[in-house]
Amino acid sequence: xTIDQEDVTEHAGxxxxxxxxxxxFGQTENGGVTRLLYDKAWREAQSSMQxxxxxxxxSTYFDDVGNLFGRIQGTENTPNVILTGSxxxxxxxxxxxxxxxxxxxxxLAASRLVRKYGMPKRTVEVVSLCEEEGxxxxxSFWGSGNITGKYNAENALKVADTHGVTLLNAMQAAGFGKGxxxxxxxxxxxxxxxxxxxxxxxxxxxxxxxxPVSHIVGQRRYTVSLSGKSNHAGTTPxxxxxxxxxxxxxxIAEVVHRAEVLHNGLTTTCGSIVADPNVSNVIAGSCRFSLxxxxxxxxxxxxxxxxxxxxxxxxANQSGIGITIDKWMxxxxxxxxxxxxxxxxxxxxxxxxxxxxxxxxAGHDAQIFGNFCPTALLFVPSHNGISHSPEEYTDTEAxxxxxxxxxxxxxxxxxx
Amino acid sequence: xTIDQEDVTEHAGxxxxxxxxxxxFGQTENGGVTRLLYDKAWREAQSSMQxxxxxxxxSTYFDDVGNLFGRIQGTENTPNVILTGSxxxxxxxxxxxxxxxxxxxxxLAASRLVRKYGMPKRTVEVVSLCEEEGxxxxxSFWGSGNITGKYNAENALKVADTHGVTLLNAMQAAGFGKGxxxxxxxxxxxxxxxxxxxxxxxxxxxxxxxxPVSHIVGQRRYTVSLSGKSNHAGTTPxxxxxxxxxxxxxxIAEVVHRAEVLHNGLTTTCGSIVADPNVSNVIAGSCRFSLxxxxxxxxxxxxxxxxxxxxxxxxANQSGIGITIDKWMxxxxxxxxxxxxxxxxxxxxxxxxxxxxxxxxAGHDAQIFGNFCPTALLFVPSHNGISHSPEEYTDTEAxxxxxxxxxxxxxxxxxx
Numbered sequence: 055x056t057i058d059q060e061d062v063t064e065h066a067g068x069x070x071x072x073x074x075x076x077x078x079f080g081q082t083e084n085g086g087v088t089r090l091l092y093d094k095a096w097r098e099a100q101s102s103m104q105x106x107x108x109x110x111x112x113s114t115y116f117d118d119v120g121n122l123f124g125r126i127q128g129t130e131n132t133p134n135v136i137l138t139g140s141x142x143x144x145x146x147x148x149x150x151x152x153x154x155x156x157x158x159x160x161x162l163a164a165s166r167l168v169r170k171y172g173m174p175k176r177t178v179e180v181v182s183l184c185e186e187e188g189x190x191x192x193x194s195f196w197g198s199g200n201i202t203g204k205y206n207a208e209n210a211l212k213v214a215d216t217h218g219v220t221l222l223n224a225m226q227a228a229g230f231g232k233g234x235x236x237x238x239x240x241x242x243x244x245x246x247x248x249x250x251x252x253x254x255x256x257x258x259x260x261x262x263x264x265x266p267v268s269h270i271v272g273q274r275r276y277t278v279s280l281s282g283k284s285n286h287a288g289t290t291p292x293x294x295x296x297x298x299x300x301x302x303x304x305x306i307a308e309v310v311h312r313a314e315v316l317h318n319g320l321t322t323t324c325g326s327i328v329a330d331p332n333v334s335n336v337i338a339g340s341c342r343f344s345l346x347x348x349x350x351x352x353x354x355x356x357x358x359x360x361x362x363x364x365x366x367x368x369x370a371n372q373s374g375i376g377i378t379i380d381k382w383m384x385x386x387x388x389x390x391x392x393x394x395x396x397x398x399x400x401x402x403x404x405x406x407x408x409x410x411x412x413x414x415x416a417g418h419d420a421q422i423f424g425n426f427c428p429t430a431l432l433f434v435p436s437h438n439g440i441s442h443s444p445e446e447y448t449d450t451e452a453x454x455x456x457x458x459x460x461x462x463x464x465x466x467x468x469x470x
Numbered sequence: 471x472t473i474d475q476e477d478v479t480e481h482a483g484x485x486x487x488x489x490x491x492x493x494x495f496g497q498t499e500n501g502g503v504t505r506l507l508y509d510k511a512w513r514e515a516q517s518s519m520q521x522x523x524x525x526x527x528x529s530t531y532f533d534d535v536g537n538l539f540g541r542i543q544g545t546e547n548t549p550n551v552i553l554t555g556s557x558x559x560x561x562x563x564x565x566x567x568x569x570x571x572x573x574x575x576x577x578l579a580a581s582r583l584v585r586k587y588g589m590p591k592r593t594v595e596v597v598s599l600c601e602e603e604g605x606x607x608x609x610s611f612w613g614s615g616n617i618t619g620k621y622n623a624e625n626a627l628k629v630a631d632t633h634g635v636t637l638l639n640a641m642q643a644a645g646f647g648k649g650x651x652x653x654x655x656x657x658x659x660x661x662x663x664x665x666x667x668x669x670x671x672x673x674x675x676x677x678x679x680x681x682p683v684s685h686i687v688g689q690r691r692y693t694v695s696l697s698g699k700s701n702h703a704g705t706t707p708x709x710x711x712x713x714x715x716x717x718x719x720x721x722i723a724e725v726v727h728r729a730e731v732l733h734n735g736l737t738t739t740c741g742s743i744v745a746d747p748n749v750s751n752v753i754a755g756s757c758r759f760s761l762x763x764x765x766x767x768x769x770x771x772x773x774x775x776x777x778x779x780x781x782x783x784x785x786a787n788q789s790g791i792g793i794t795i796d797k798w799m800x801x802x803x804x805x806x807x808x809x810x811x812x813x814x815x816x817x818x819x820x821x822x823x824x825x826x827x828x829x830x831x832a833g834h835d836a837q838i839f840g841n842f843c844p845t846a847l848l849f850v851p852s853h854n855g856i857s858h859s860p861e862e863y864t865d866t867e868a869x870x871x872x873x874x875x876x877x878x879x880x881x882x883x884x885x886x
Contacts, residue, residue: 285855287762292729294672416704439701
């Protein structure tokens with residue numbers, strides 16, 4: 055059953071309306087969206103989303119951390135659930151599509167299936183996950199983390215936002231975390247299907263419409279701190295220097311070059327650098343830079359990171375520079391369910407649209423579910439690859455194709 | 471006539487007292503000194519310095535920009551003057567020795583010569599130059615610049631301090647710039663002799679006491695601005711990146727390395743770097759860094775700078791990175807008077823102390839006089855090479871040796 059262009063054009067307006075409707079909750083001056091976990095815009099969005107779900111025929115409920123579910127009971131009355139959706143929160147001044155699109159695509163796909171084919175055999179739930187971005191609290195995946203058992207109430211005591219409000223207090227102020235709703239932890243989820251914008255340029259550049267994601271990369275993040283000796287730029291001969299910025303430059307140049315020539319999908323980014331005293335005529339006495347390494351295979355990630363660190367230490371040692379390396383993030387790669395990925399790829403081929411498999415370089419709720427139940431992640435293109443910005447954009451027809459593909463996937467899972 | 475250790479020890483206290491006395495004007499909480507051109511501490515210091523000069527037997531006068539002179543009239547009554555001294559101003563929270571030592575050494579050397587040998591044949595003037603550092607106004611060498619004709623009253627209209635006070639207003643508020651004193655411009659200076667701390671570690675490391683300086687390096691300073699493309703660190707493959715920080719790192723690593731392997735005294739410093747948005751998980755869209763290149767020969771400076779710039783442009787071009795290079799300082803090298811340098815070196819050898827010739831990597835009033843009249847610059851060691859800091863230090867005996875050497879130099883010039 056190939057995707058029909060007329061059908062796409064006809065339905066595209068429906069999603070477009072919902073995208074604009076949802077982006078009004080937390081709209082910023084720049085035309086972006088700020089919806090932080092449990093804040094006013096978030097509460098209004100989740101509450102209005104509940105109304106919207108009801109309007110579209112879903113029975114709805116919140117769990118006790120604020121994940122919102124819209125349920126369509128399957129005719130076979132088995133206890134298990136096919137879960138689909140994404141997250142409602144955004145980064146500060148983020149875009150209209152990251153997260154939001156995955157919820158709305160699921161809502162439209164499930165409700166259209168019901169209109170077209172009647173009630174499914176297996177129960178489908180659309181989820182508007184409360185949090186993924188980690189924008190308010192120094193913790194991410196709060197929604198999927200509570201469902202899958204990665205987090206529980208204890209974690210809510212330990213973290214606070216920049217105003218000192220704990221996650222627990224914020225949650226309770228929003229009406230959750232007091233046992234008034236069902237416990238978030240689940241054991242009835244058969245599989246999780248997430249649709250998301252790519253947040254990269256690969257699909258657009260390769261003129262592909264859609265991509266089942268096979269893996270989500272693992273990430274190692276480090277802060278490298280170098281201590282040399284601050285000195286006069288004119289009176290200190292080259293052979294007497296301990297130039298921390300020069301050492302940092304050599305490290306960054308080498309490690310990014312190594313990633314560049316690998317051509318195996320590994321990415322290495324040094325995005326942040328701070329030198330001290332950071333004055334043109336003084337040799338930098340200290341310098342700190344960030345290192346972000348990602349790949350979808352643990353051994354590749356491990357090998358590259360270990361070699362980078364060894365190189366840094368050896369260069370520092372030769373240069374008489376002190377070095378400390380702080381690994382502050384270590385997330386393992388996640389392979390999404392190979393059976394679902396293959397099934398989705400075949401559904402894509404049958405749909406007669408240009409598709410490819412791909413690897414996600416960004417984190418998603420699907421990576422939390424991926425360690426918990428069979429999980430699929432489905433990408434649509436991002437214009438210019440821009441994300442986490444008011445300029446985030448995907449054209450309506452591309453978004454509609456994503457919905458029509460999700461309908462095919464859910465049909466296979468819930469109606470067969 | 472060798473330097474006598476007992477004599478050094480006996481006299482050392484005299485200078486020590488004066489160093490502490492002068493550092494009280496503008497003393498900071500950190501034990502440093504802040505005396506900015508025409509500010510309260512500066513005015514008190516110059517006024518007290520005038521008293522001190524009178525006390526030591528000098529006839530004194532200010533010129534119309536605030537340079538203070540202490541004169542000992544020569545018995546031959548020729549119109550010309552042997553000028554010796556340094557600058558009274560400091561950087562913000564600077565040390566007790568930079569500039570101050572050169573004035574006090576000149577005061578003590580000249581007055582001791584008079585006590586020991588009577589009035590000189592040729593007139594000697596000790597000068598407390600009003601400004602060298604450029605710490606208050608974006609202009610340096612205001613004192614020597616007015617004496618030598620590099621600057622005049624017009625320049626005082628055009629620059630202002632960070633509070634918007636023009637140099638002219640500040641000067642007039644301090645009682646200068648209104649024609650009440652003699653014009654600063656001079657045509658009667660036979661030679662200028664400046665004693666200064668090295669501000670580097672070479673003398674200390676080589677266990678040398680004293681150094682006639684043959685050249686003051688020229689300096690080129692640039693700001694290199696790179697514009698790439700800010701992008702997601704996870705979803706942007708290496709081959710799609712325009713990473714401005716990576717490009718900067720490659721440039722800094724290469725250009726500093728080139729200077730390191732030259733071994734010809736050229737220095738290259740990239741002391742300042744700013745990346746944007748400077749976030750660990752975002753590829754830097756832009757990056758700006760400083761480049762400071764110094765050498766005592768124009769052709770070496772020129773050749774190295776041109777090659778560096780060519781390399782930067784070529785690398786930027788290959789990486790698809792935009793580049794602008796702003797040269798905001800271009801100071802030619804100055805060769806000090808070879809005859810004086812040679813004479814001083816021989817005087818040093820006769821004194822039986824460990825000496826060497828050297829090149830100054832920092833700027834000094836001597837470089838302004840060096841283009842105007844025969845000029846000599848004489849260094850004493852700096853402990854750990856630290857300067858422009860409250861921790862600037864030279865032990866009293868090392869400073870006393872500098873005075874005894876200056877006495878020998880002035881004796882040769884003024885008494886023979």
